[in-house]
Amino acid sequence: MPWLEIDGKPVEVPAGLNIIEAARLLNVEIPHYCYHAGLTVVGSCRMCQVEVEVGGRKSVAIACNTKAADGMKITTKSEVVHKLRRSILEFYLQHHPLDCPICDDAGECDLQNYYMEHGLHESRVALAEKKHKHKVMDVGPTVVLDSERCVLCSRCVRFCREIVGSDELGIFNHGRDNELLNVPGKQLDNDYAGNVVDLCPVGALTDKDFRFKRRVWYMKRTASVCTGCSRGCNVFVDWEVDRRYKDSVRRVQRLKPRYNRMVNEWWICDQGRYSYHSVDAPNRVSVPRVNVQGNGHVPTVDEVLTRAAARIEQTMEKHGADSIAVIGSAASSNEDLFLLNRLFVDKLKVQNVDVTFGFEKKGKEDEILKRADLAPNRRGALELKIAPSGDGQGGDDLISAAIEGEFEIVIVIRHDLSTLLSEKELAKLRKNTSYILYLASHENGLTEIADDVLPLAMWAEREATYTNFQGRVQKTNIPFTPRGLAVPEWELWQTLGAKLGMKASYESTRDVFNALGTSFDGFKDLTWDSLGAGGKMLGNAPEPAYRRVQTSRPLPAY
């Protein structure tokens, strides 16, 4: 392990690390555009130049393509370095349109940041002499390119080539006509296209979905986990609730990937990236509903739960516990499933509790990130013994049995049975069941026919833990309060349980999670705080082998 000195501070770094990464260990940030830890090194931007002294000889080298070696003395903040960066920045800004006021990247733009740190020079090119290139150019269904702002770092080109292997972007022409464009005949329409926007150090590539919606400095950032599939990619939720706008219902503005070496590295898929729309969708269920011909009175959650508790008690007395079926969801968090288990399995001795997987939608699977299993917490359901059949067939059987009229009460969590079942089957289910309680986050066919509907808080509005397919328990954090009267699922079970004689008084999701360990071995050594930012494996299992997130056959690197 080489020992070297960066800005006068000695540090020991793993062999093979380049100077940018070595400096990061000391929290020294070396400016760069083209270098990205997830991509091959091209060394084209020349911004990361530092002074390197080896054996008494001083020279200037690019930090991205110079491996840290024993005895190196590196200076990142000398006058020579500063002057170099200043001159290089001037080249980058030579034909830059300086349209920061209308650029979405303003505020998180490296060109802006480095200019404020190093440049601060007057432009020597008159505005009229600037070279004009393509503006507002569609490179794909989700991304817009502004060639004038591009610094030709080729990060996006390398991403498409090395990670996705689709090779849709390229840099064409020479000299000052040098320009980023689509490879002829190709559109940037791969499943990971949104990542090029995150990669772009300037505002050349912008996201159509986020374009002009908010300025970046308005938003606050919360670390969370994507619940789009069983991968559980780490994300940041960027949200803004302070300002009144015409579209003020939109709280989550965008999702950005959060680095987790063992799960998703720097990337997320587009499906997950744009999945946040459902959080602020107009068809959210925000208040409880009792589907009886009434006077329009909006019941409270407690009123509905009292109704439900009375119904359950009556039915238990008359027909026994076997007349109740609970069709759980693998999209519920560990805490939700734990209290569901305690209430129905432990307390009420209901046999017919199962999570259905067969009815879950199947996604497109690839070797990069996407998984066919779209349930974010399938592994957690197995671990918490909510799925006794193991394969999820039990849940499907429950639904079939419910349609045939074997149960008096059917409790459905999240599943939109109206799209999963045919109209005939749904009508039959309604006819054969005396009471349907539906816990839903969105309006659908089932909220129309269910007896009682309770609003559920969604993943972005609450704290929760999910167990991904590897067995990694990861947590989400709260950015803002749930819409309307919506509550996390476990709170509903706790309140319902209190009315049915269950003793549980958890104050927060953390309490519930910390209590999981006493009942389930897998969660024994896990506490909310020990999960950290990157999550922990169930039952202290060893970390799975590191696998670089990319297709097995990327196109050859440069």
Add this chain to the structure above:
Amino acid sequence: MITVRQVREVKLSTWQKTYYPELLRGLWVTSRHFFQNFNRFVGRAVGLKVKRPLVTFQYPEERRPVAPRWRGRHRLMLRPDGAPRCVACMMCETACPDKCIYITAGESLDGRIEKYPVSFEIDLLRCCFCGLCVEACPEDAIRMDSGYIDLGGYTRAEFYMDREFLLKDSALTTHAQFRGELDGVVVTRVDLLAQAKH
């Protein structure tokens, strides 16, 4: 460097200490100005030639001019091609300490500047007229030199200015500082000049 200045205590004479004579003297000064001005106004109203100009303005028929740097109700400016100058960069919204500006940006596909304000609203009831929005604007799109000094209304909604309302005054030139002039009421400029000289 700190300097110390000695202030001598004002010693009142016995006459001043008796209080009432001084009070009456003050009243006399006030009354004299009132009646002088009153007589001049009445005199001018009945057609007499009054040498000295009036001290007060006969509001609302006459309006007092405001300085060019005076900050009044906002207005939005237009480009020569008729589009709003504003590019919805949200700088004013960001700078606003009262958070009374609400802009919704949109994308224009007609070959003009790609970003424009779909809606631009200012809640005047929250505004503190600090002028930071004008300072922040990189496009000279928002100004506070409309010269409107009398802001009144019967409902809160009247103080909620939308984009069209703000653009209405874009044609005002900077030197047209007189609301009265724009309304067709002539301000006696001679009077004003004499006032300034006096």
